[in-house]
Amino acid sequence: MKPAPFDHVAPATLEEALALLVEHGENAKVLAGGQSLVPVMALRLATPAWLIDLNRIASLAGIRQLDTGELAIGALTRHAAVERSELVARANPLLASAMPWVAHTAIRNRGTVGGSLVHADPAAELPAVCLACDATLVAQSVRGRRAIAAAAFFRGMFETALGADELLVEIRFPAWPDGRRHGFIEIARRHGDFAICGIAATVERDRAGRVGDARVVAFGVVDRPVRLAAVERALAGTDGGEDALRSAAGAAADGLTPRADHHASAEYRSELLPVLARRALAQALTPRRR
Amino acid sequence: MNAPDRAVDRATHVGTPTVRGEDQRFLTGAARFTDDVRFERMVHAAVLRSPHANARIRGFDAAAAAALPGVLLVATAADLGEVPVIPLRLAPLPGLDRFVQRAIAVDRVRYVGEPVALIVAESRYIAEDALDLIVVDYEALDPVTNIAQALAGTALVHEAVGTNVGSHYHVARGDPAGGFARAEYTRKERFRCHRHTAAPMETRGLVAEYDGAAMRVWGATKVPFFNRRLLAKMLDLPETAIEMIETDIGGGFGVRGEFYPEDYLVPWAAMRLRRPVKWIEDRREHLMATNHARETECELEIGMKRDGTIVGLRATVWADLGAYTRTGGGVAIARVPQFLPGPYRIPDYACEVFALHSNKTPVGTYRGPGRYEANFFRERLLDLAAADLGLDPAALREKNLVSAQEIPYDIGTLVPFEGPNAYEGGDFHSAYRQALAAIGHGSLPAKGAVIDGRLHGVGLACFTESSGAGPSESARIVARPDGRYEVYVGVTTMGQGHETVFAQIAADELGLPVAAFQVFHGSTSHVDEGWGTYHSRAIVVGGSAVKLAGAAMRDKLIELAARRSGLPAAELRVGAGAVLRESDASTVLDVAELARAAAEGDAEAREATHVKARFDIKMRPYSYGTHVAHVAVDPETAQVEVLAYVALEDVGRVINPLLAKGQAVGGAVQGIGATFLDELLYDEAGQLVSGTFADYLVPTSTEAPPIQAIFLEEAPSASNPLGAKGAGEGAIVATGAAVANAVADALAPLGVKITALPLSLNNLAASIRAARRRA
Numbered sequence A: 001m002k003p004a005p006f007d008h009v010a011p012a013t014l015e016e017a018l019a020l021l022v023e024h025g026e027n028a029k030v031l032a033g034g035q036s037l038v039p040v041m042a043l044r045l046a047t048p049a050w051l052i053d054l055n056r057i058a059s060l061a062g063i064r065q066l067d068t069g070e071l072a073i074g075a076l077t078r079h080a081a082v083e084r085s086e087l088v089a090r091a092n093p094l095l096a097s098a099m100p101w102v103a104h105t106a107i108r109n110r111g112t113v114g115g116s117l118v119h120a121d122p123a124a125e126l127p128a129v130c131l132a133c134d135a136t137l138v139a140q141s142v143r144g145r146r147a148i149a150a151a152a153f154f155r156g157m158f159e160t161a162l163g164a165d166e167l168l169v170e171i172r173f174p175a176w177p178d179g180r181r182h183g184f185i186e187i188a189r190r191h192g193d194f195a196i197c198g199i200a201a202t203v204e205r206d207r208a209g210r211v212g213d214a215r216v217v218a219f220g221v222v223d224r225p226v227r228l229a230a231v232e233r234a235l236a237g238t239d240g241g242e243d244a245l246r247s248a249a250g251a252a253a254d255g256l257t258p259r260a261d262h263h264a265s266a267e268y269r270s271e272l273l274p275v276l277a278r279r280a281l282a283q284a285l286t287p288r289r290r
Numbered sequence B: 001m002n003a004p005d006r007a008v009d010r011a012t013h014v015g016t017p018t019v020r021g022e023d024q025r026f027l028t029g030a031a032r033f034t035d036d037v038r039f040e041r042m043v044h045a046a047v048l049r050s051p052h053a054n055a056r057i058r059g060f061d062a063a064a065a066a067a068l069p070g071v072l073l074v075a076t077a078a079d080l081g082e083v084p085v086i087p088l089r090l091a092p093l094p095g096l097d098r099f100v101q102r103a104i105a106v107d108r109v110r111y112v113g114e115p116v117a118l119i120v121a122e123s124r125y126i127a128e129d130a131l132d133l134i135v136v137d138y139e140a141l142d143p144v145t146n147i148a149q150a151l152a153g154t155a156l157v158h159e160a161v162g163t164n165v166g167s168h169y170h171v172a173r174g175d176p177a178g179g180f181a182r183a184e185y186t187r188k189e190r191f192r193c194h195r196h197t198a199a200p201m202e203t204r205g206l207v208a209e210y211d212g213a214a215m216r217v218w219g220a221t222k223v224p225f226f227n228r229r230l231l232a233k234m235l236d237l238p239e240t241a242i243e244m245i246e247t248d249i250g251g252g253f254g255v256r257g258e259f260y261p262e263d264y265l266v267p268w269a270a271m272r273l274r275r276p277v278k279w280i281e282d283r284r285e286h287l288m289a290t291n292h293a294r295e296t297e298c299e300l301e302i303g304m305k306r307d308g309t310i311v312g313l314r315a316t317v318w319a320d321l322g323a324y325t326r327t328g329g330g331v332a333i334a335r336v337p338q339f340l341p342g343p344y345r346i347p348d349y350a351c352e353v354f355a356l357h358s359n360k361t362p363v364g365t366y367r368g369p370g371r372y373e374a375n376f377f378r379e380r381l382l383d384l385a386a387a388d389l390g391l392d393p394a395a396l397r398e399k400n401l402v403s404a405q406e407i408p409y410d411i412g413t414l415v416p417f418e419g420p421n422a423y424e425g426g427d428f429h430s431a432y433r434q435a436l437a438a439i440g441h442g443s444l445p446a447k448g449a450v451i452d453g454r455l456h457g458v459g460l461a462c463f464t465e466s467s468g469a470g471p472s473e474s475a476r477i478v479a480r481p482d483g484r485y486e487v488y489v490g491v492t493t494m495g496q497g498h499e500t501v502f503a504q505i506a507a508d509e510l511g512l513p514v515a516a517f518q519v520f521h522g523s524t525s526h527v528d529e530g531w532g533t534y535h536s537r538a539i540v541v542g543g544s545a546v547k548l549a550g551a552a553m554r555d556k557l558i559e560l561a562a563r564r565s566g567l568p569a570a571e572l573r574v575g576a577g578a579v580l581r582e583s584d585a586s587t588v589l590d591v592a593e594l595a596r597a598a599a600e601g602d603a604e605a606r607e608a609t610h611v612k613a614r615f616d617i618k619m620r621p622y623s624y625g626t627h628v629a630h631v632a633v634d635p636e637t638a639q640v641e642v643l644a645y646v647a648l649e650d651v652g653r654v655i656n657p658l659l660a661k662g663q664a665v666g667g668a669v670q671g672i673g674a675t676f677l678d679e680l681l682y683d684e685a686g687q688l689v690s691g692t693f694a695d696y697l698v699p700t701s702t703e704a705p706p707i708q709a710i711f712l713e714e715a716p717s718a719s720n721p722l723g724a725k726g727a728g729e730g731a732i733v734a735t736g737a738a739v740a741n742a743v744a745d746a747l748a749p750l751g752v753k754i755t756a757l758p759l760s761l762n763n764l765a766a767s768i769r770a771a772r773r774r775a
Ligand SMILES: Cc1cc2nc3c(=O)[nH]c(=O)nc-3n(C[C@H](O)[C@H](O)[C@H](O)COP(=O)(O)OP(=O)(O)OC[C@H]3O[C@@H](n4cnc5c(N)ncnc54)[C@H](O)[C@@H]3O)c2cc1C
Pocket: A029, A030, A031, A032, A033, A034, A035, A036, A037, A038, A039, A054, A075, A076, A101, A102, A103, A104, A107, A110, A111, A112, A113, A114, A115, A116, A117, A118, A119, A123, A124, A125, A126, A166, A167, A168, A169, A192, A193, A194, A195
């Protein structure tokens, strides 16, 4: 489990990194926290000739709130920093509650938000949160900067809309409206393992107390995070009570063909979907115990 | 180390919780594991392993690998000349010796991971680069990947042998047919225990160095004397030219320290190259190359009276031993029939055994071999029978446990290579009742009681456990002029804390503090002969040898002091590093001074300060106990939480309660983890699917449930002077049984039937689904 030979370069600025990416093209891989890339290299499933190490580029890490109320997180920000951030807890409670589910403490100390999103594991938590929140992923290359909506960013298993010469530099979460509530739940074989099935949900109520905008995203089930449109539709306009939840969540598996692996069959994932959707929505809609 | 406190130390160290002296180095990073052994000019080995489950090797092209800068050696079977065969060490079941493994594949590979070539290079990186450059021309053949295929024999793992049945035999006691003839109720079920393994934190590793005359091998453990004998024969060296050296070891659990192909290949390469060669197994190699364990199926039938009295038991067991019979490959399957009747009064019993070969990694012993499996089969069937008969599972066990009056209880001859055995002593009911009381059995929610949407269940499992394999063990104690005492033993240690325990034992014999002793276990040069650490024997047999050596030194010191002082021996005792006069504690003979005299050539002094002992164990200690699990199952997600777990065992005299508890908690966590998580899965092509720690899941601290480990000392063993029985394995052996029974109890209202392990989320969800469909 030793990687094949490679060269390592650690540019100090984003501009240098982008230029190196153009120079080495397909022969290069970007190194962030290394928590996904390095194991894959150790197994020689990836054998890049060059590693372009982002860790010296300080400007890529950081959490801030913009005047618009948006939450902006630099791609190189460690999971642990997001997990502990009071700003994140206030400005995006869904993201905050998802963080402890991302791997284990040691991995969160090193792994980055950008690495997780670009790696695009279908069972990862952060892509689902981005989709539920309509986050924008900001990509940059020598050609310039562009914003990609989360819904367009995740294209399949380990596949994103990012070009070969682009880096993910920042993730922007729209301002969190007052009164929006959230739920987050997942099932994994051990705590910290990738999810077999998980749900990230946000719900808003109108003045009358009826359910308004609802976002219900499933992850770990198909090749990318998916919004459960049928559940969202069924929930809208209801009183958000137990019966409404149960009946809306019942549609969770509609139209999905869950994947199967040796940890979970497609049937098991199909069974989990309505259960977890109901529970995540219940977290969002019933008064918090804790 | 400082000279011991001169104050008289009359404390009884045996039985006192004593912190491991080893902790200091383990917890500060000062321990020295195999990978920490480094030499100048040291080079690194990597093993090319078969990617096929079953294939003919038509040829190699290793030219590119050999030409890679930094590569020193590329060796295949052809380069090794006569490729040695690795013989059985234990469990010579009839027929198994036809399936032994060679140190490297010769013309044919039989499992994914079988060594086909050895590379040695200046670094492990280069060695792995070279692995990628070797081209092997394989002709893939149909593999045998499960017990049914092995039995059918349509494909043969070893054509020359002509069968996949490694061993087939019957054992019985009493009159099995007669027993069943008296039955008013019978129930037959087929059970399955999954393939998994120990996964110690430190993988295997070796460093070998040869200087033209002497060979030194670091990384030895478990049975270094046996391995030395084998290696000497294979390399054609005198035994005394080889030293096997034990470093600190990050866990053994049975799988580490047996003689594997690499145990020949690495020393062979060191001899060939005349440079120190290091090989450290990586985790991916470990999961495909180190012994697997436990894969067993069992058809078990019980005969009972309507009141629950057991009148007969009969079984057929099938074990998948993998592609070859390894050194201890037959142990687990030989022990399944022995432990199937368990602690119950079952006079009439029969078992038919099939040890089978397949195109999977060979198996070996893993903590509680054969017991984990057998206890699961029997205890599960007892609960199924109790449900059929409308009896309380606890009452059923109470009724059938062998009573204290029936002890010693003859268990017959259930192992072909052993004589008759008997449960030596104790009160099974007492242990059973105390375990139930400890968990609060009876007041716990059970039988599927619903609390917050989860179904609660309680499961019981009673067991017996053997330990202390013979024949012997040696120890040597040396008193030094600086007041220190050195204890040399023939057993090995993989982190259990034996250095502390042996010091406790010696300290009591010589009336000294534990800190006065330094224990050496790390080399075949310490004592003339050692047998090793397995079958929970290190303390029972090795500790007894230490006790005998300590007692012998004490007697010799007193005798010498009596002779020299003219005082009667009865008026003397040892303590504070001296022989003292009983009446006024005045010093009659100073041991450090005596050691000084010994160093200067005083033969009498030498005899009293250099003492050897050997302990031969004549009878096998049997411990016994009960496990109880309380679980809550989420019927919608199949998640199980183990809310409470009691592991209670009578292990005779507990030498160090603190370390014994560590063994029990660790064993229970390992076993409960295995019951839910650990699984070595193969696909139809014989590829190992769970080949990394992302797929082979071991329990971590987050999965560790609350464990109450309880030891009773009601029945000290008569087999050894310490009165000890093994304490290293009892906590794992009933985990599958107790947890499965608890989960089945919780899910009883849904009609879920549990007959197979593991209770993974996916498997349990499938069982719940099947029950709902039936309903
Ligand atoms: C045992 C274990 C368990 C885990 N469990 C989980 C889990 O439960 N949930 C979960 O979400 N993750 C899990 N992970 C993954 C972990 O969260 C990783 O940290 C994360 O997936 C990748 O982040 P990284 O910074 O380490 O990226 P790296 O490993 O450095 O890179 C990952 C990929 O992203 C690319 N990349 C990284 N940053 C950028 C960038 N800014 N622009 C363009 N490309 C970039 C790299 O080239 C590489 O292809 C687990 C990992 C391990 C080892």
